[in-house]
Amino acid sequence: MAGLGRVCLLxxxxxxxxxxxxxxxxxxxxxxxFSVSARRSVYALAGILSVAILVLEIAFLRxxxxxxxxxxxxxxxxxxxxxxxxxWSSQEGxxxxxxxxxxxxxxxxxxxxxxxxxxxxSYATAILLGFGAFFVSLMIFYATPFATTNPAPxxxxxxxxxxxxxxxxxxxxxxxxxYTLCTIPLAFGMGALLARRVDAEWIRATRRFALAAWLFLxxxxxxxxxxxxxxxxxxxxxxxxxVENASLMxxxxxxxxxxxxxxxxxxxxxxxxxxxxxxATGTLAIMGTxxxxxxxxxxxxxxxxxxxxxxxxVLIAALIAGSIYLVVSRRDMLRTEHRLxxxxxxxSIFLANNLVLxxxxxxxxxxxxxxxxxxxxxxxxxxxxxxxxxxxxxxxxLVLVLLSGVGxxxxxxxxxxxxxxxxxxxxxxxxLLVLVVLLGAGAGEKPLANAMFCCGAFVFGCIGQxxxxxxxxxxxxxxxxxxxxLLALVRRNRRRYGGYIVHVGMAVLFIGVAASSSFxxxxxxxxxPGQSTRVGAYTIRYVRPTATITPKYDAAHTGSTLSLGxxxxxxxxxxxxxxxxxxxxxxxxxxxxxxxVGSLIGGQPVSHVSMDGGVxxxxxxxxxxxxxxxxxxxxVTVGNxxxxxxxxxxxxxxxxxxxxxxxxxxxxxxxxxPLVMWIWIGGLIVFGGGLIAIWPAPSAVRRRVAIxxxxxxxxxxxxx
Amino acid sequence: xxxxxxxxxLAVTVAVVSAPLRAGRRPPQPRSAERDELExxxxxxxxxxxxxxxxxxxxxxxxxDFEAVDRALRAEAVEILDRLEQLGEEIRPRAS
Numbered sequence: 001m002a003g004l005g006r007v008c009l010l011x012x013x014x015x016x017x018x019x020x021x022x023x024x025x026x027x028x029x030x031x032x033x034f035s036v037s038a039r040r041s042v043y044a045l046a047g048i049l050s051v052a053i054l055v056l057e058i059a060f061l062r063x064x065x066x067x068x069x070x071x072x073x074x075x076x077x078x079x080x081x082x083x084x085x086x087x088w089s090s091q092e093g094x095x096x097x098x099x100x101x102x103x104x105x106x107x108x109x110x111x112x113x114x115x116x117x118x119x120x121x122s123y124a125t126a127i128l129l130g131f132g133a134f135f136v137s138l139m140i141f142y143a144t145p146f147a148t149t150n151p152a153p154x155x156x157x158x159x160x161x162x163x164x165x166x167x168x169x170x171x172x173x174x175x176x177x178x179y180t181l182c183t184i185p186l187a188f189g190m191g192a193l194l195a196r197r198v199d200a201e202w203i204r205a206t207r208r209f210a211l212a213a214w215l216f217l218x219x220x221x222x223x224x225x226x227x228x229x230x231x232x233x234x235x236x237x238x239x240x241x242x243v244e245n246a247s248l249m250x251x252x253x254x255x256x257x258x259x260x261x262x263x264x265x266x267x268x269x270x271x272x273x274x275x276x277x278x279x280a281t282g283t284l285a286i287m288g289t290x291x292x293x294x295x296x297x298x299x300x301x302x303x304x305x306x307x308x309x310x311x312x313x314v315l316i317a318a319l320i321a322g323s324i325y326l327v328v329s330r331r332d333m334l335r336t337e338h339r340l341x342x343x344x345x346x347x348s349i350f351l352a353n354n355l356v357l358x359x360x361x362x363x364x365x366x367x368x369x370x371x372x373x374x375x376x377x378x379x380x381x382x383x384x385x386x387x388x389x390x391x392x393x394x395x396x397x398l399v400l401v402l403l404s405g406v407g408x409x410x411x412x413x414x415x416x417x418x419x420x421x422x423x424x425x426x427x428x429x430x431x432l433l434v435l436v437v438l439l440g441a442g443a444g445e446k447p448l449a450n451a452m453f454c455c456g457a458f459v460f461g462c463i464g465q466x467x468x469x470x471x472x473x474x475x476x477x478x479x480x481x482x483x484x485x486l487l488a489l490v491r492r493n494r495r496r497y498g499g500y501i502v503h504v505g506m507a508v509l510f511i512g513v514a515a516s517s518s519f520x521x522x523x524x525x526x527x528x529p530g531q532s533t534r535v536g537a538y539t540i541r542y543v544r545p546t547a548t549i550t551p552k553y554d555a556a557h558t559g560s561t562l563s564l565g566x567x568x569x570x571x572x573x574x575x576x577x578x579x580x581x582x583x584x585x586x587x588x589x590x591x592x593x594x595x596x597v598g599s600l601i602g603g604q605p606v607s608h609v610s611m612d613g614g615v616x617x618x619x620x621x622x623x624x625x626x627x628x629x630x631x632x633x634x635x636v637t638v639g640n641x642x643x644x645x646x647x648x649x650x651x652x653x654x655x656x657x658x659x660x661x662x663x664x665x666x667x668x669x670x671x672x673x674p675l676v677m678w679i680w681i682g683g684l685i686v687f688g689g690g691l692i693a694i695w696p697a698p699s700a701v702r703r704r705v706a707i708x709x710x711x712x713x714x715x716x717x718x719x720x
Numbered sequence: 721x722x723x724x725x726x727x728x729x730l731a732v733t734v735a736v737v738s739a740p741l742r743a744g745r746r747p748p749q750p751r752s753a754e755r756d757e758l759e760x761x762x763x764x765x766x767x768x769x770x771x772x773x774x775x776x777x778x779x780x781x782x783x784x785d786f787e788a789v790d791r792a793l794r795a796e797a798v799e800i801l802d803r804l805e806q807l808g809e810e811i812r813p814r815a816s
């Protein structure tokens with residue numbers, strides 16, 4: 001079936017090239033049938049790549065090690081669910097996933113705009129197919145997922161154990177959906193500039209895609225953070241890693257765009273800014289993919305593939321140059337239609353929020369690419385660490401959270417100081433109350449965290465007040481019960497109230513980040529069975545060691561050959577709180593030099609974290625057993641010398657038994673962090689709010705609202 | 721087997737992509753760009769009128785400010801409706 005996959009890629013490239021030509025010819029000659037044919041090329045591309053990804057998926061599920069990518073990233077001992085997700089763990093498979101998702105989202109966007117913006121959509125079609133051609137070419141010329149070896153190896157290397165985690169199955173598709181969705185507004189934005197149609201229509205047509213990109217990217221980032229926290233054994237959810245940062249940057253500019261597009265929709269302002277933001281977001285999404293794929297920067301998430309660096313640099317350079325040319329050459333058309341009526345208006349707050357978001361993006365961009373910049377300037381690669389990022393991003397994040405409360409209570413166009421005073425009274429009182437409580441509780445030594453708690457309380461006050469007043473106004477006019485009025489209010493104003501819910505979710509998330517990073521207790525030490533230590537208010541005792549052998553009995557269900565761990569008893573003031581069982585998995589390696597026994601456990605060991613999560617705090621534990629003690633090492637050495645590969649597992653059984661009978665001291669990492677769970681809850685609230693905002697209003701309601709609006713406008717007509 | 725599947729895929733692709741070129745009649749002309757633009761502006765203006773009203777009802781705008789903003793918005797809406805009328809457009813809401 002690899003042949004079919006290769007045919008799919010070739011056909012996909014031909015379709016892309018034809019579609020680009022047809023789209024450009026259609027728009028230049030005015031022959032619509034060519035534009036339609038080009039749009040259908042995108043649908044065809046989606047179909048062809050669906051077949052290609054199906055072929056690869058089947059190869060993974062059938063353990064067809066004739067496919068090089070299957071042999072390199074899967075094995076018979078890899079659990080079935082992870083085998084299904086292993087498609088996108090490889091360089092080649094993830095390129096195919098990127099191109100496939102791009103074709104699906106592009107098809108949807110072009111289908112929804114099939115009767116509108118003919119010229120803009122034609123250019124957008126050509127640009128989207130250009131991206132498609134780029135990724136398909138990478139798969140044909142640099143990293144084909146359908147390369148085969150004959151004869152096929154009997155067994156594969158197996159999926160990287162670090163990726164054998166449930167969220168990693170959906171994290172890449174979410175992130176890639178976000179990246180690929182970012183290219184839709186980029187393509188339409190470029191199309192609008194090329195077609196010289198820079199009114200709000202392209203924004204309206206792609207607004208939902210921008211929101212979907214933001215939503216998917218945000219969820220992908222959060223799932224990655226959850227993976228880092230639960231799997232990586234260092235206890236953190238964000239490490240300012242280059243690849244993490246690369247996904248955050250388009251999310252930040254996308255957030256800015258989602259706010260500033262409303263100003264263009266309503267006021268015809270910020271056209272240059274919006275065009276620049278959307279082009280920057282799309283380019284940053286491609287750069288994010290580049291960082292993962294090129295291996296140009298060190299990252300735990302990077303799939304080093306130095307061969308892809310040059311094509312990506314060429315694409316990014318073309319995107320940047322094209323964006324600058326288009327914005328500069330169309331600057332006359334992008335002139336603003338109105339000016340700000342008042343500095344005290346929602347437009348001004350959105351502008352401030354945009355500046356903070358872009359400022360954040362710039363800081364992260366500088367810190368992320370600093371190793372490359374320093375190497376280019378000085379010849380020496382140096383990098384900046386988390387403290388550098390924290391120094392700049394924490395104050396900016398505080399301002400951002402504050403603005404997310406201010407924006408919703410300020411009116412469009414103009415607001416008076418008297419109204420502002422009245423609207424801010426309750427939220428400010430709430431923030432002050434929180435400050436007093438914090439100072440009273442003796443939490444004053446962490447000023448930045450306290451500031452975040454106060455800003456969060458301010459946001460809750462602002463948004464709570466908005467909901468309360470909205471429901472009250474609705475009840476006054478519609479004579480409805482509170483709950484019915486609330487639902488009707490949200491249903492009729494999805495963008496507004498969905499956005500407010502997103503703000504609440506972000507405030508919750510930032511409170512979780514501030515609390516968990518400022519008030520955590522951590523300890524790293526060696527313990528033997530029976531010994532205990534104190535972490536914060538908790539006492540943790542190492543009760544006994546644990547061991548399992550063979551992938552079948554791996555307690556973490558990750559297919560490890562050997563798993564060594566511990567049973568820990570967690571108490572607080574003498575009361576039992578939880579029993580935790582962290583472990584470390586040892587996986588087979590392909591290194592024959594390690595010997596028949598050594599190679600069974602010679603792969604990269606992976607820590608399996610155990611924690612007791614709660615709404616107030618998480619007790620997080622990880623273990624690093626010592627299997628290099630002379631007694632254990634001797635078992636491996638003797639086994640290597642005396643046992644053939646088919647009997648090598650016997651030695652692993654001996655090793656496990658010896659570990660249980662005479663457990664050496666193990667290294668433990670304990671962390672007690674407050675409010676971590678609120679980071680994930682905040683993320684879910686953001687997701688819920690985003691879904692409300694993105695969901696189309698029911699047509700009946702839309703019709704009623706439009707009729708009412710028409711009637712109101714007609715009143716104006718009568719008076720005019 | 722692979723050859724057959726590849727040929728089927730090729731045939732379906734050619735059929736899908738070339739259908740508009742093979743059709744005897746030209747695809748319907750999309751509506752005029754100006755009309756599209758005005759319709760978008762009209763709906764944005766309607767939304768702005770509703771938002772201003774909600775801002776007033778939730779206490780973010782004083783009565784005087786609301787009346788001034790509402791008057792300005794309705795004048796802008798009327799201007800858009802006039803331009804649409806000149807294009808002979810039936811004024812109807814469009815799916816978003």
